[in-house]
Amino acid sequence: xKFSTKAIHNGQKPDATSGAIIPPIYMTSTYVxxxxxxxxxYDYTRAGNPNFTNLEEALASxxxxxxxxxxxxxxxxxxxxxxxxxxxxxxxxxxxxxxxTYRIFTRVFSQFNIQFxxxxxxxxxxxxxxxxxxxxFILIESPTNPLLNISDIAAISTIAKKHGVMVVVxxxxxxxxxxxxxxxxxxxxxxxxxxxxxxxxDTIGGLLVxxxxxxxxxxxxxxxxxxxxxxPFDAWLTSRSIKTLGVRMxxxxxxxxxxxxFFEQHPKVKKVFYPGLKSHPNHxxxxxxxxxxxGIVSVEFNCDLETTKKxxxxxxxFSLAESLGGxxxxxxxxxxxxxxxxPKAEREKIGLADxxxxxxxxxxxxxxxxxxxxxxxxxx
Ligand SMILES: Cc1ncc(COP(=O)(O)O)c(C=O)c1O
Numbered sequence: 001x002k003f004s005t006k007a008i009h010n011g012q013k014p015d016a017t018s019g020a021i022i023p024p025i026y027m028t029s030t031y032v033x034x035x036x037x038x039x040x041x042y043d044y045t046r047a048g049n050p051n052f053t054n055l056e057e058a059l060a061s062x063x064x065x066x067x068x069x070x071x072x073x074x075x076x077x078x079x080x081x082x083x084x085x086x087x088x089x090x091x092x093x094x095x096x097x098x099x100x101t102y103r104i105f106t107r108v109f110s111q112f113n114i115q116f117x118x119x120x121x122x123x124x125x126x127x128x129x130x131x132x133x134x135x136x137f138i139l140i141e142s143p144t145n146p147l148l149n150i151s152d153i154a155a156i157s158t159i160a161k162k163h164g165v166m167v168v169v170x171x172x173x174x175x176x177x178x179x180x181x182x183x184x185x186x187x188x189x190x191x192x193x194x195x196x197x198x199x200x201x202d203t204i205g206g207l208l209v210x211x212x213x214x215x216x217x218x219x220x221x222x223x224x225x226x227x228x229x230x231x232p233f234d235a236w237l238t239s240r241s242i243k244t245l246g247v248r249m250x251x252x253x254x255x256x257x258x259x260x261x262f263f264e265q266h267p268k269v270k271k272v273f274y275p276g277l278k279s280h281p282n283h284x285x286x287x288x289x290x291x292x293x294x295g296i297v298s299v300e301f302n303c304d305l306e307t308t309k310k311x312x313x314x315x316x317x318f319s320l321a322e323s324l325g326g327x328x329x330x331x332x333x334x335x336x337x338x339x340x341x342x343p344k345a346e347r348e349k350i351g352l353a354d355x356x357x358x359x360x361x362x363x364x365x366x367x368x369x370x371x372x373x374x375x376x377x378x379x380x
Pocket of ligand 1: 073074075076098100101141145170172173191192193194204205206323
């Protein structure tokens with residue numbers, strides 16, 4: 001089956017008892033046992049729930065993987081991943097990373113002696129060189145948040161495999177519709193389902209997908225033992241949302257391409273970051289590993305920080321808010337919002353300027369979106 005058929009039918013079976021076409025929400029903490037230990041497959045919702053099972057079946061198939069585990073948030077998924085490590089183990093990660101991912105390693109798990117180092121995963125020589133330090137896994141974000149950098153997932157997977165290092169890809173920005181890292185050789189795919197998979201800015205969730213049963217069991221154990229489970233209602237809402245993932249992503253990408261092209265020709269714009277543009281330094285790699293370029297465009301303007309902030313405040317269709325990937329357009333100032341947890345010196349090292357603005361282009365009418373941007377640019 002193709003993506004959009006799987007998105008509507010996998011894990012979405014009508015209710016056997018009533019015939020309801022939409023599976024019910026199992027808002028329950030516990031399950032009646034016929035005799036001690038004799039369950040119908042569920043004993044406590046921290047460990048499992050039919051809404052989790054339904055969503056996991058669907059999301060595993062959309063990521064072209066065998067097994068999925070859902071979590072309370074993207075950072076919950078990363079916590080489960082880290083729970084498979086031991087004190088002293090090392091993790092490598094892309095240097096341009098979501099601020100919260102950076103923070104969980106540097107401010108939380110560093111206290112438990114989990115070693116963490118960020119590297120330029122766009123540079124395959126650097127990746128190869130760092131393998132001698134025997135990391136347990138390498139975490140690649142591609143495209144990155146917020147600079148939209150692209151790393152070659154297949155090439156990194158080949159290098160890592162030679163050294164017995166596991167490859168984890170944060171696929172949040174691309175979504176399962178535009179990129180399937182397991183098919184490129186990665187071992188684990190991670191998502192903040194809060195973003196495109198949820199798509200309506202009304203749930204927080206996380207996901208890990210793998211083809212390795214032993215890993216899946218460790219992720220399930222992590223969720224149950226640490227308490228990283230989502231609410232059944234959030235799982236149900238996400239199951240509802242993924243039915244339109246394909247059509248939403250097509251429109252996000254179409255709108256984002258037009259926004260990126262508009263910015264690229266505008267005299268008040270200094271630099272546009274979007275992997276769909278030919279001017280993007282890794283456009284060729286993006287073409288090779290992605291089916292589309294998704295909906296995030298970052299921009300630096302030809303003005304000082306105060307004027308950039310004025311421009312942000314002059315937007316009306318774009319709401320100023322953290323997060324991304326919902327149907328409504330959002331604008332973010334990474335240096336003071338989503339990436340404030342990364343020290344300024346670190347941000348500067350990777351080229352994340354204080355004036356950078358991140359646009360999550362929604363699926364509104366493109367003429368209205370461009371008119372909103374034009375209007376804001378005219379005010380500076
Ligand atoms: C790329 C990326 N990974 C992970 C996360 C963390 O996900 P959550 O906010 O669902 O915990 C985010 C959140 O913005 C993100 O953008």
